[in-house]
Amino acid sequence: MQTNKKLISLSLLIAMGSILFTVESLIQFPFFWFRIGIANCMTILALKWWGLKEGLIVSVFRVILGSLLSGRFFSPLFVMAMSGGIASTLAMRLLMIVSKTFIGPIGVSIFGAVIKNMIQISISYLTYIRTIEIFYILPILILMSLFTGLCIGFLTILIDAKLYSSRILSEYL
Amino acid sequence: MKHILKKMMKPGDWLVIGLVSILFIWSLIHYSRRKNGDMVIVYRFNKNIYELSLQKDQILNFQGLTGDMQLSIKNNQAWISESSCPNKICIHMGKIKTSGQTIICLPNRILITIKSRNALLYDGITQ
Numbered sequence: 001m002q003t004n005k006k007l008i009s010l011s012l013l014i015a016m017g018s019i020l021f022t023v024e025s026l027i028q029f030p031f032f033w034f035r036i037g038i039a040n041c042m043t044i045l046a047l048k049w050w051g052l053k054e055g056l057i058v059s060v061f062r063v064i065l066g067s068l069l070s071g072r073f074f075s076p077l078f079v080m081a082m083s084g085g086i087a088s089t090l091a092m093r094l095l096m097i098v099s100k101t102f103i104g105p106i107g108v109s110i111f112g113a114v115i116k117n118m119i120q121i122s123i124s125y126l127t128y129i130r131t132i133e134i135f136y137i138l139p140i141l142i143l144m145s146l147f148t149g150l151c152i153g154f155l156t157i158l159i160d161a162k163l164y165s166s167r168i169l170s171e172y173l
Numbered sequence: 174m175k176h177i178l179k180k181m182m183k184p185g186d187w188l189v190i191g192l193v194s195i196l197f198i199w200s201l202i203h204y205s206r207r208k209n210g211d212m213v214i215v216y217r218f219n220k221n222i223y224e225l226s227l228q229k230d231q232i233l234n235f236q237g238l239t240g241d242m243q244l245s246i247k248n249n250q251a252w253i254s255e256s257s258c259p260n261k262i263c264i265h266m267g268k269i270k271t272s273g274q275t276i277i278c279l280p281n282r283i284l285i286t287i288k289s290r291n292a293l294l295y296d297g298i299t300q
Contacts, residue, residue, distance in 0.1 A: 099185050101183075102183060102184060102185035103183055103185030103186060103188075103189065104181065104182070104183040104185070104186055106181065106182060106183075106186045106189075107183065107185050107186035107188070107189035107190070110186075110189050110190065110193055111189055111193075114193055114196070135204065136204050138200045138204060139197060139200045139201040139204055142193065142196055142197045142200055143197050145193075146190070146193050146194070146197065150190075153186075154181065157181050
């Protein structure tokens with residue numbers, strides 16, 4: 001049945017996203033709120049295959065499940081990841097609607113990563129840090145999100161191509 | 174390898190990369206200009222004892238641990254003009270004007286810093 005297949009594939013995306021989120025949160029950066037965001041590729045795939053609702057589902061539940069797994073539920077990490085994730089999902093879907101044939105997963109991924117990091121730092125300014133000097137790291141943040149967005153975009157293309165070539169995808173969509 | 178790279182990138186991707194690079198360069202320029210401060214704050218033993226405005230030209234005489242000190246503010250700059258400390262390092266630290274800059278006099282346990290108005294919401298958060 002069609003809805004069953006969609007349920008299975010959504011669950012798989014959420015599960016993989018949560019595991020990626022948990023594993024990569026073990027990698028610590030000097031600024032604690034910065035993540036490589038590998039799990040974003042699951043969100044981009046969901047946005048690409050179905051639409052906004054499925055993308056939001058994957059994004060929100062990935063953050064919840066990932067935070068539960070890594071023991072950081074309702075911590076600052078959770079709040080910032082949730083807000084950044086929702087905002088970046090909406091922004092990415094907007095970009096996809098505006099130019100579907102023009103922009104591939106790489107551009108979408110870079111855009112999403114930049115939006116996500118800017119929202120994260122703004123939320124942390126409003127709630128936790130509260131000094132205007134935190135925005136001094138914005139240039140480095142934008143540069144790093146450019147590079148990570150590039151890598152995650154490549155990853156998304158590779159996953160997509162692999163699934164198409166082995167014809168697993170046609171069973172699940 | 175380069176062939177595959179060319180095939181993966183769509184024209185819109187280059188547009189996004191270009192826009193983000195412009196954003197990066199803009200933010201670099203914008204945030205390398207440090208904000209001119211509004212307030213001068215004097216700490217003794219990490220306790221906030223004086224808060225003065227940087228805009229107003231004034232001279233403040235106050236007590237450090239070893240004796241008298243004098244803080245001068247003029248032309249939106251602040252510096253220590255007299256001090257009772259033995260080495261007078263704080264006087265040679267010069268003038269400060271942008272937010273975040275500090276002058277420290279260790280024997281007197283004095284720290285003078287500049288803060289901008291937005292940052293005065295909280296001096297710091299302890300957990």
